[in-house]
Amino acid sequence: MNETLFVQLLDLACGGLLLTAVLVLWRRELVVIIHVFAVQGAALAALVGVLAVHEDSIELGAVAAGVLVLRAGVLPYLLRRALASAGEARRETRPLVNVAASLLTAAVLTLLAYAVSRPLVELAPSGLMSPATQAIPIGLTVVLIGFFVLVTRRRALSQLVGFLLMDNGITAVGFLTTSGVGLIVELGVSLDVLLAVLVLQILTARMRETFGDTDLDELRELRD
Amino acid sequence: MSLVAVGLGGALAAGVLTALAAVVVPRRVRSAVAGTGTVVTGGAGVMAGVGAMTGSSLSVALPGLLPLSGVSLTLDALGGLFVAVTGGVAVAAGVYGISYTRSHGLDARGVQVVFPLFVVAMLLVPAAASVGTFLVCWELMALFSLLLVVAEHRHRPEVAQAGRWYAVMTHLGFVAVLIGLLVFVAHAADDSFPALREAGRHLSPGAAGLVFVVTLAGFASKAGILPLHAWLPRAHPEAPSHVSALMSAAMVNPGVYGLVRVGFDLLGGGTLWWWLLVLALGAVSAVYGILQAAMSTDLKRLLGQSTTENMGLVLVGVGAAGVFATSGNRVLAGVALAAALLHVINHAAFKTLLFLAAGSVLHGTGARDLDALGGLRAGMPQTTAAFGLGALAASALPPGTAFVSEWLLLQALIHGLPAPGATGGTAAAIAMPLAVAAVALTAGLAVATFVKAFGVGFLAKPRSAAAGNAHESPPAMLVGMGLAGVACVVLALLPTLVLPAVGTVSGVALGVGDPAVSGAVTVRLAGVAGALSPLMLTLALLAAVVLVVGAVRVVAARRARRAARLWDCGGGPMSARMEYTATSFAEPLQRVFDDVVRPEQDVDVTHHEESRYLVQAVEYRRKVPDRVERRLYEPVLAAVAAWGRAGRRLATGSVHRYLGYGFYTLCAVLILVAVTR
Numbered sequence: 036m037n038e039t040l041f042v043q044l045l046d047l048a049c050g051g052l053l054l055t056a057v058l059v060l061w062r063r064e065l066v067v068i069i070h071v072f073a074v075q076g077a078a079l080a081a082l083v084g085v086l087a088v089h090e091d092s093i094e095l096g097a098v099a100a101g102v103l104v105l106r107a108g109v110l111p112y113l114l115r116r117a118l119a120s121a122g123e124a125r126r127e128t129r130p131l132v133n134v135a136a137s138l139l140t141a142a143v144l145t146l147l148a149y150a151v152s153r154p155l156v157e158l159a160p161s162g163l164m165s166p167a168t169q170a171i172p173i174g175l176t177v178v179l180i181g182f183f184v185l186v187t188r189r190r191a192l193s194q195l196v197g198f199l200l201m202d203n204g205i206t207a208v209g210f211l212t213t214s215g216v217g218l219i220v221e222l223g224v225s226l227d228v229l230l231a232v233l234v235l236q237i238l239t240a241r242m243r244e245t246f247g248d249t250d251l252d253e254l255r256e257l258r259d
Numbered sequence: 260m261s262l263v264a265v266g267l268g269g270a271l272a273a274g275v276l277t278a279l280a281a282v283v284v285p286r287r288v289r290s291a292v293a294g295t296g297t298v299v300t301g302g303a304g305v306m307a308g309v310g311a312m313t314g315s316s317l318s319v320a321l322p323g324l325l326p327l328s329g330v331s332l333t334l335d336a337l338g339g340l341f342v343a344v345t346g347g348v349a350v351a352a353g354v355y356g357i358s359y360t361r362s363h364g365l366d367a368r369g370v371q372v373v374f375p376l377f378v379v380a381m382l383l384v385p386a387a388a389s390v391g392t393f394l395v396c397w398e399l400m401a402l403f404s405l406l407l408v409v410a411e412h413r414h415r416p417e418v419a420q421a422g423r424w425y426a427v428m429t430h431l432g433f434v435a436v437l438i439g440l441l442v443f444v445a446h447a448a449d450d451s452f453p454a455l456r457e458a459g460r461h462l463s464p465g466a467a468g469l470v471f472v473v474t475l476a477g478f479a480s481k482a483g484i485l486p487l488h489a490w491l492p493r494a495h496p497e498a499p500s501h502v503s504a505l506m507s508a509a510m511v512n513p514g515v516y517g518l519v520r521v522g523f524d525l526l527g528g529g530t531l532w533w534w535l536l537v538l539a540l541g542a543v544s545a546v547y548g549i550l551q552a553a554m555s556t557d558l559k560r561l562l563g564q565s566t567t568e569n570m571g572l573v574l575v576g577v578g579a580a581g582v583f584a585t586s587g588n589r590v591l592a593g594v595a596l597a598a599a600l601l602h603v604i605n606h607a608a609f610k611t612l613l614f615l616a617a618g619s620v621l622h623g624t625g626a627r628d629l630d631a632l633g634g635l636r637a638g639m640p641q642t643t644a645a646f647g648l649g650a651l652a653a654s655a656l657p658p659g660t661a662f663v664s665e666w667l668l669l670q671a672l673i674h675g676l677p678a679p680g681a682t683g684g685t686a687a688a689i690a691m692p693l694a695v696a697a698v699a700l701t702a703g704l705a706v707a708t709f710v711k712a713f714g715v716g717f718l719a720k721p722r723s724a725a726a727g728n729a730h731e732s733p734p735a736m737l738v739g740m741g742l743a744g745v746a747c748v749v750l751a752l753l754p755t756l757v758l759p760a761v762g763t764v765s766g767v768a769l770g771v772g773d774p775a776v777s778g779a780v781t782v783r784l785a786g787v788a789g790a791l792s793p794l795m796l797t798l799a800l801l802a803a804v805v806l807v808v809g810a811v812r813v814v815a816a817r818r819a820r821r822a823a824r825l826w827d828c829g830g831g832p833m834s835a836r837m838e839y840t841a842t843s844f845a846e847p848l849q850r851v852f853d854d855v856v857r858p859e860q861d862v863d864v865t866h867h868e869e870s871r872y873l874v875q876a877v878e879y880r881r882k883v884p885d886r887v888e889r890r891l892y893e894p895v896l897a898a899v900a901a902w903g904r905a906g907r908r909l910a911t912g913s914v915h916r917y918l919g920y921g922f923y924t925l926c927a928v929l930i931l932v933a934v935t936r
Binding site: 144147148150151153154179183185186187189 | 919925930
């Protein structure tokens with residue numbers, strides 16, 4: 036793969052990551068959000084795959100396949116199952132911050148991520164890996180947008196997606212900075228995420244059984 | 260192997276083995292095993308302490324025992340004195356505890372395991388030779404004592420409250436000591452005491468002053484000095500009595516030890532204002548503590564407040580020693596410090612005796628309130644004798660124990676007027692006479708307090724059925740009291756047995772060669788034209804008493820005698836209700852010191868339904884609150900509570916709000932990073 040093609044593919048994958056993160060903020064249908072999340076998983080896998088091809092690393096290729104299966108296949112499937120059992124509440128009806136303001140905030144967060152990661156970008160040696168290092172702010176932006184989703188969305192499922200968005204962002208930053216975390220590390224992180232999603236799915240189901248709703252603000256009365 | 264090594268090693272081994280044994284042995288013999296083990300621990304401690312005071316010393320370093328700092332122990336003469344005192348108190352309390360714990364339901368594993376460990380921790384504090392070791396031992400001592408204080412929390416709700424006060428105050432004190440010593444260590448090569456001693460010489464006055472004041476706050480809170488005394492009259496009385504004795508007689512002493520060690524030894528003497536501060540705190544604590552004790556009607560609480568008084572007197576001595584040392588009069592400083600250290604020993608002896616006797620009263624009657632006692636002389640003669648001896652020892656009257664040390668203290672203060680033109684002359688010239696007045700006032704009030712405690716509590720007629728049915732304590736408790744009583748008598752009549760060693764210790768602590776005090780029967784002071792012979796004084800006193808009694812007998816024998824009922828104004832036989840109570844005894848004093856103690860009185864008159872000219876009932880309540888507590892602690896506690904309520908508004912229970920806190924903080928930090936880079 037020549038250098039130009041590598042840079043173009045890498046930027047495409049990163050653009051996909053950022054675009055899907057913003058789409059999660061934009062759309063209100065929970066089904067659509069899950070689709071978008073699956074696309075983001077695929078973009079992340081593509082990012083890892085591009086890196087693998089560029090480095091001729093079979094191990095990294097295996098990781099890319101794993102990421103694809105987990106983040107574009109298993110996790111969306113689990114989310115969809117949780118949604119199917121959720122019944123009526125299929126829309127994020129009243130987010131704490133409305134969609135227009137959310138999109139503006141996403142823009143501000145992107146700027147913030149770029150400003151903060153400047154020293155990291157400057158650290159990069161001007162050679163082999165510099166295109167990847169240049170893309171670090173994208174990963175950071177996805178983390179921040181994921182956190183923002185956690186803070187502003189009410190449905191338990193949107194919260195779950197926010198959490199997974201953060202994890203996607205962290206994974207992306209990891210790959211972009213180190214050009215390949217070890218297989219074992221990635222395996223451990225993936226299992227962690229899978230477990231967290233399974234637990235949260237059970238919690239969501241329990242919440243609905245108990246309160247008939249998955250609006251997290253209903254939990255307010257539980258204190259003391 | 261030297262005496263010190265055998266003693267300290269033996270004490271450690273005995274204490275830990277006793278704790279282990281108390282876990283495994285059956286309940287029947289547990290009290291006996293734990294008590295005997297504690298006696299052995301204390302005895303070994305006395306051996307180590309005496310060995311260290313008579314010249315030999317010990318240094319042990321165990322770097323692997325604690326992570327990071329390791330453990331290093333050095334027992335020198337100054338530490339030896341405190342180790343010996345703690346060991347002695349532990350012997351008496353251990354014997355006493357054998358019977359006391361069994362009869363008070365305290366023979367569960369918890370108390371019996373912690374008790375010897377508490378003694379071990381107290382023995383190790385003066386032997387620590389690095390800041391890490393010192394702080395660990397200090398904290399262990401605090402934790403073990405806390406566990407013992409709350410031993411009876413299931414029976415009485417006050418115990419839990421006292422435990423909370425104690426836990427908070429002792430940890431605040433620990434934090435103060437920690438901060439002070441860490442600031443000090445930051446200027447030294449490592450955290451060992453020799454390194455600190457070296458660093459203390461080059462410390463800037465500001466840093467040294469900061470270290471001294473902060474550690475002083477911590478040490479003063481341990482010694483129950485004003486205004487950090489509020490926990491002491493709560494925690495000491497609520498502990499089981501043998502623990503009260505150990506806390507009040509031994510656990511306050513590490514405060515004094517720390518002050519002397521840091522102030523004189525590590526920081527090398529410091530400046531005049533440090534010691535004037537110590538002197539002022541001591542004087543105020545002495546007067547205020549004994550005033551509170553004079554108003555108190557709870558026997559054990561009274562003894563706790565008297566501890567504040569005695570530690571105040573000790574601090575007066577330490578402060579005076581510092582003032583003399585900084586103004587160059589090292590010999591007199593030695594006398595003042597010797598007086599303070601001797602008072603530590605004397606206080607340990609008589610406070611042990613008094614608390615053990617109070618525990619015996621509690622055992623025999625179930626009451627601590629002086630207004631409900633009285634007439635114990637008939638039911639518990641040995642305890643009455645023990646408390647009477649303790650009361651005499653605590654009053655600064657010849658031939659009492661405290662008299663010797665207070666006389667020494669007064670000698671030092673009176674001769675402390677500086678030569679004209681000496682450095683800090685004006686401050687000392689004002690401070691010394693005031694200190695003399697404070698010590699004298701304290702001594703007078705102490706006499707009144709202990710006359711009240713003994714007269715109202717033990718003499719006259721019983722004021723309640725419980726006091727009437729009082730029974731004497733079992734032999735082990737009497738032996739414990741007897742040991743403490745013998746120590747009191749020896750210290751009162753032959754203080755010269757310990758004084759030379761104490762004088763040497765104070766000389767070493769101040770860096771003066773020759774001992775401050777000498778003499779075999781008569782106490783002679785270095786640099787001061789003062790001498791005292793307690794034994795001769797007592798003999799003279801006895802001779803005078805015998806002479807007067809004999810003369811009265813001879814004179815009275817000439818007149819005819821007639822036995823009749825006591826004149827009661829024709830009001831019929833006198834009942835216990837007509838007796839002087841502790842409250843009424845203290846009333847004149849309360850009137851005199853009205854502006855200081857500010858008693859709260861409340862009179863409720865209930866009128867008859869038919870006519871308001873007829874009175875149905877009159878209710879009178881009087882309470883002497885702790886004024887320092889009201890002015891200083893209550894506003895602080897109220898402010899903390901208000902903060903807590905304000906803080907609750909931050910936590911409404913909304914998950915989004917909690918997540919939002921994290922998000923906004925993260926963004927703020929990122930913006931800060933981006934802007935300030």
